Amino acid sequence: MAKKCVVVRNEKRKQIVEKYASKREELKKQxxxxxxxxLPRDSSPTxxxxxxxxxxxxxxxxxxxGLCRHILRKYALEGKIPGMKKASW
Incomplete structure (x- = not known):
């Protein structure tokens, strides 16, 4: 489990990237x-x-x-992800 502050920081960056996306695109074309x-550093999608x-x-x-491998496996085995099941051949 990641620290809450790290998750919040990444969410904040997503909002900033979305806010400045059109402006960055315009400046790049020019x-x-x-x-x-x-522009703010966090406005870069990288x-x-x-x-x-x-x-x-x-x-x-x-x-x-949008899930890590542990949670993806857990949800798949519980049947919470439609169409996904454990492989067997």
């Missing part, structure tokens, strides 16, 4: 890198980290589900 540099929506874990996260 080639105005000086103005782009003056500073975002994929985290599990349940635990906040940063590693082993499946983008499609």
């Amino acid at each position: 080639g105005d890198y000086e103005a782009l540099r003056k 500073r975002l980290k994929n985290r599990c929506s349940i635990t906040g874990r940063a590693k082993g996260v499946y983008k499609k589900f």
